[in-house]
Amino acid sequence: MSEKIDRRRARTKQLLYQALMSLLTEQGVEHLTVTDITNRADVNRGTFYLHYKDVPDMLEQIKDEVFESIRSEVIQLDFKQAMACADRNEPYPISVAIFEQFALHADFLKAMFGTKGDLSYAHRFRALMAANIYEKMRYNPPSDLAVPFDYLIAYMTSANFGMLMHWIESGMKQTPAQMGAFMTKIINFGPLVAFGLRELPSVSSSSKPH
Amino acid sequence: MSEKIDRRRARTKQLLYQALMSLLTEQGVEHLTVTDITNRADVNRGTFYLHYKDVPDMLEQIKDEVFESIRSEVIQLDFKQAMACADRNEPYPISVAIFEQFALHADFLKAMFGTKGDLSYAHRFRALMAANIYEKMRYNPPSDLAVPFDYLIAYMTSANFGMLMHWIESGMKQTPAQMGAFMTKIINFGPLVAFGLRELPSVSSSSKPH
């Protein structure tokens, strides 16, 4: 009853979505016009305005949906669980689930993070990761840093996000499970150890909970 | 003789530049119109086209100049020198010079890398760093990686670039010398050691030259 969806609305909305996606993969996020979208969707131009305010509005809605689908996974991350998985040398399931969610929206994200992409969207994902890492650190607050804490956050979010982008841009040759394993290793042991350039260092006293 | 610069050309070009910069810091790189720029510069709209093809062309020229000024410093980086400085616990001069060059163009870069920024420009700088790191690695080629080499590159370029962006976005509270010190530490010892979360690990055999 409360769910009343007119087939016509759903149909044209899907046509517009498909048209947008094909244009997005072709020419990136710039120079997207209502005229182009509606022409490709074989829909009257005026009809577009029955669904969206303008092109940025349409993009915003899709961005929100994709972001939310990933955010809902990210907030389930548990630092201790991830560490336990890393010690047992197995991928952390929630981490894998996140990569699967990314794979699901690969085309869209590839366009949004590609050369002609949307920097504000990248910032949004980085902010999500930062909040998450900050949450992790609260369990084991660092002190006596050789480099300020906010730089630690910037470093880690950018590094992880960079690997994610590289995965998407290079055609997702690794499975989500593999990527999850990479990420877990690097987060817990640092890049040099994870990449096999150094042995695992002995755990220092400063990383022990009080 | 060969250097013949009409004062009028130089004057209007500077007026256009100043107008562009003030608009850039106000509203980011999007929705920059010729009309807005020439209005703010108090210059006839037609005059703009005597200097630039269109707005992207004007941006491109400035982007090229700034990029080149930084690239010319980056290519002077020497891996061994940087390591030597790190061991003596002093900032690597060329690294400091790079940060000074960034500081020189802070306003422009802040706009280009901000929320409404230009992702293609960010990619360009990351590609520069990637080429540089790749060059470094050639002296000490890694083998037996737990994670593929291209992910190592993606990780490192993104991490370093992320710190750089954070420095710019947070108002450049650290001096170029301090930032150079941060960077040198992290590149050589990894983030966990650099941030003081672990002790310096013993150097493994895999990181020794043959």
Place this chain on the structure above:
DNA sequence: ATCATTAATCAACATCGTGTTTATTATGGA
């Protein structure tokens, strides 16, 4: 199956920014 409701279409409109052109004015360098 009917019918009122809602969606989609079509055509027209004013608006805005673009890039170009022409004629005119002014400024600079020699």
Place this chain on the structure above:
DNA sequence: TCCATAATAAACACGATGTTGATTAATGAT
């Protein structure tokens, strides 16, 4: 001074926008 060139002003066609009103078509409920 005087020539070359830069800047101005006004006009133009073009393309995309966002809106409107009238019309046709499809849908869901009864």
